[in-house]
Amino acid sequence: MAIADPDRPPTSADLAICTVVFGHSTFLGRSLVSSLLSSGRWTARVADTLPPPSPGPIHPDLASYCHVDVTDPSSLRSAVAGAVAVFLVDPLPSFPSRPPVGDFPRLHELSVIAAKSLISACRQSGVRRLVYTGSADVVFDGENDVCDADESLPYPDAYEDAINELRMQVEVLVLSANGMDDLLTCALRPSIIFGPEDPYFVHFIVKEARSGIAKFVIGNGKNICDCTYIDNVVHANLSVESALSSSPASVAGKPFFITNDEPVELWEFISYILENLGYKRPTFHIPAKLVLLVISLLKRVGDKLNGGVSSHVLSAATVHTLSSSRTFDCSKAKNQFGYSSIVSFQKGLDLTVKSLPRLEDLGNSQETRSEADRMLGSGVVADILLWRDEKKTFALVVTLFVLFYWLFLSGKTFVASSARILMVVCLSLFIHGILPSQMFGFNLKKIPSSCFEVSESTMRCIFLTLASLWNQGILAMRLLAQGDDWSIFFKAAGSLYLIKLLLQIPISVLAGVGLTCLFSVFIIYEQCEEEINKLKEVAIIGFEISKETLIARLQKFFAKNA
Structure with missing residues (x-):
């Protein structure tokens, strides 16, 4: 129209x-x-x-x-x-x-x-x-x-x-x-x-x-x-x-x-x-x-x-x-x-x-960070293990798996392999130390001596952490000796049994599984956080119910036989 x-x-x-x-x-x-x-x-x-x-x-x-x-x-x-x-x-x-x-x-x-x-x-x-x-x-x-x-x-x-x-x-x-x-x-x-x-x-x-x-x-x-x-x-x-x-x-x-x-x-x-x-x-x-x-x-x-x-x-x-x-x-x-x-x-x-x-x-912002990122400290470690810095992640993966092969799969004993690595490290550091600061017109970056020093505050934190772990262990043993806290007993028994199972597995298998999980578990958790949290909640609820039921039965059993 x-x-x-x-x-x-x-x-x-x-x-x-x-x-x-x-x-x-x-x-x-x-x-x-x-x-x-x-x-x-x-x-x-x-x-x-x-x-x-x-x-x-x-x-x-x-x-x-x-x-x-x-x-x-x-x-x-x-x-x-x-x-x-x-x-x-x-x-x-x-x-x-x-x-x-x-x-x-x-x-x-x-x-x-x-x-x-x-x-x-x-x-x-x-x-x-x-x-x-x-x-x-x-x-x-x-x-x-x-x-x-x-x-x-x-x-x-x-x-x-x-x-x-x-x-x-x-x-x-x-x-x-x-x-x-x-x-x-x-x-x-x-x-x-x-x-x-x-x-x-x-x-x-x-x-x-x-x-x-x-x-x-x-x-x-x-x-x-x-x-x-x-x-x-x-x-x-x-x-x-x-x-x-x-x-x-x-x-x-x-x-x-x-x-x-x-x-x-x-x-x-x-x-x-x-x-x-x-x-x-x-x-x-x-x-x-x-x-x-x-x-x-x-x-x-x-x-x-x-x-x-x-x-x-x-x-x-x-x-x-x-x-x-x-x-x-x-x-x-x-x-x-x-x-x-x-x-x-x-x-x-x-x-x-x-x-x-x-x-x-x-x-x-902090609110948009995943739980996996917060668990890893939201720093360099998080960037590496969550594959955000691909170059650093790839370099670390290659280095760790080369060490894994050298220590566990090369056919040599663990002590012999470790000694050779230390010898190579010592020789590399010695050669690095005697090299001039310039060679053929190129500047050689020297490792500062501060890299080999540990500050007093760091050592204090390490010893405080060790002391805290020791005190927690003594406290747990004291509670076990008193026989009043069944939760402590089940935690200690479960931990010892888990250690027993792990000791039956060859250390090479544990190391290989650990390295694989290190570079996969966190990123999987980040992408599937909601589903894993649901599964974790169900598992915790089931464990608590089972623990309370078992504790109640044990208390009745000991009360009858007291």
């Missing part, structure tokens, strides 16, 4: 009306509403299940808000009444976010039930065009790579991720409704939407970077994926709606892949974002099968605790998504309705990272 006077601002009387469902509760919905209002062609009605946003729409004269109940057909009919076009935006969490299992009924209601109600409302209200934006992952089964797929690729027989199965059901409903009561429909399949204020993909990267997981690459890191900048998805929505109006035969009832048409290595994309946030690139590769095994074990533990695995732990679907290749051919969209990416991948990436806070702005 043409605007009467180009010199005055457009009003609702001049423009066609459209409805954007889930317009402000989703990343794409907000961008789509903004672009529609800026186009000078539409007045928009935002239909959402959430309360109105604050601040309100860009242009209050060109946009209105409708709070809808997706299970109430009359609510949706009022939202789409008078609209010539409706844009249905996928409300489900995008890659790689995964909602808790208990949210599935609500997600089914927001997607499948809402789509059925909306299609019925559009048909009854005389809406002419319905554009649904879902996801390219409707053709991804969750495990097998998808390479350069076009729209002829069928839906998989089974989905690992229930979210993608819900999207598939919505897409089928929308496309099947094409031609009913003069309603024209089509579906867009964007792949990994990103951009400024992205609450899903970029937010996931920032969250995992702060937790430490982003130091690791899942899989070989060479998987190729198509990513789509948010403005290109919005542009595809406007273009396909125009095609539904002018040449419906070419697009009606069809799905279309939408990408930036610039496939990239997914982990290179993630690394670029991390670097621009101030974090280091992930360098350690973990086999996807190993991660899946750990997730399976954690899930079993969580099921035993009746709590499941917390949402911050990677799911199997997320692991497969991060380690699989998924590329799509958007030639059909180019040919049928003239789609092309209006923002290049690199420009979109630069705009995205420019909108993100730097590392120093994210805040690493």
Whole structure:
């Protein structure tokens, strides 16, 4: 509908009306509403299940808000009444976010039930065009790579991720409704939407970077994926709606892949974002099968605790998504309705990272530190054992395992191996001492004598600690001799029995297990702190109950025989 006077601002009387469902509760919905209002062609009605946003729409004269109940057909009919076009935006969490299992009924209601109600409302209200934006992952089964797929690729027989199965059901409903009561429909399949204020993909990267997981690459890191900048998805929505109006035969009832048409290595994309946030690139590769095994074990533990695995732990679907290749051919969209990416991948990436806070702005306060970090003193030791300083950690790992081999696996006795190490150390120190401060024009850094000195305060602390341990031991022996404290007895008996068991194990095995645990237990605890704490609480409660029961029985036994 043409605007009467180009010199005055457009009003609702001049423009066609459209409805954007889930317009402000989703990343794409907000961008789509903004672009529609800026186009000078539409007045928009935002239909959402959430309360109105604050601040309100860009242009209050060109946009209105409708709070809808997706299970109430009359609510949706009022939202789409008078609209010539409706844009249905996928409300489900995008890659790689995964909602808790208990949210599935609500997600089914927001997607499948809402789509059925909306299609019925559009048909009854005389809406002419319905554009649904879902996801390219409707053709991804969750495990097998998808390479350069076009729209002829069928839906998989089974989905690992229930979210993608819900999207598939919505897409089928929308496309099947094409031609009913003069309603024209089509579906867009964007792949990994990103951009400024992205609450899903970029937010996931920032969250995992702060937790430490982003130091690791899942899989070989060479998987190729198509990513789509948010403005290109919005542009595809406007273009396909125009095609539904002018040449419906070419697009009606069809799905279309939408990408930036610039496939990239997914982990290179993630690394670029991390670097621009101030974090280091992930360098350690973990086999996807190993991660899946750990997730399976954690899930079993969580099921035993009746709590499941917390949402911050990677799911199997997320692991497969991060380690699989998924590329799509958007030639059909180019040919049928003239789609092309209006923002290049690199420009979109630069705009995205420019909108993100730097590392120093994210805040690493004491409250955000993990329990493992606090246990290790939040210093150099924590940085090494939690793999935050990869160079120091790797150097220490290599050094300790070389010593382990030399002392226990070289075939020599422990005393002989230790003597040789001490001899090498003494010889190295002597040679270092006689070397000049400069050789061949290079300055040699000398070890200061203070490195070989122990301060009086340090020695005092050491002896005070030893004295405290001695006094605690004497006190425990005194309580044992009095025979009144059963807790002390069980602690002492348990400790002695544990020492007896450890003495039966070869020292080489103990040292090897100890070194392995030293560089794995703390980082596992940091990543799975919630599950381990739950397990610890259950174990402590069980132990206390067993101890109290045993003590009560022993007291009765001794009372009877007294």
